[in-house]
Amino acid sequence: MKIWVDRNICDNHGQCAIAAPDNFTMDDDGVLQYKEDFSDDELEYIEDAIDVCPVQAIFLKGEQ
Structure with missing residues (x-):
């Protein structure tokens, strides 16, 4: 799985x-940055x- 953020609704x-x-x-600048990929042990977070x-x-x- 990958993380995806909908930038159209992210405030x-x-x-x-x-x-x-x-x-x-x-x-x-206060703009969200994120990593799409993550490890299994990060799923809870x-x-x-x-x-x-x-x-x-x-x-x-x-x-x-």
């Missing part, structure tokens, strides 16, 4: 960066990031 709240800081970060996103802009795509 750069940054809650995902708090929940899963190894996968999501905010750049110097990714799922937490999905849950805390106030606009539900984070998705998992594909097969693992």
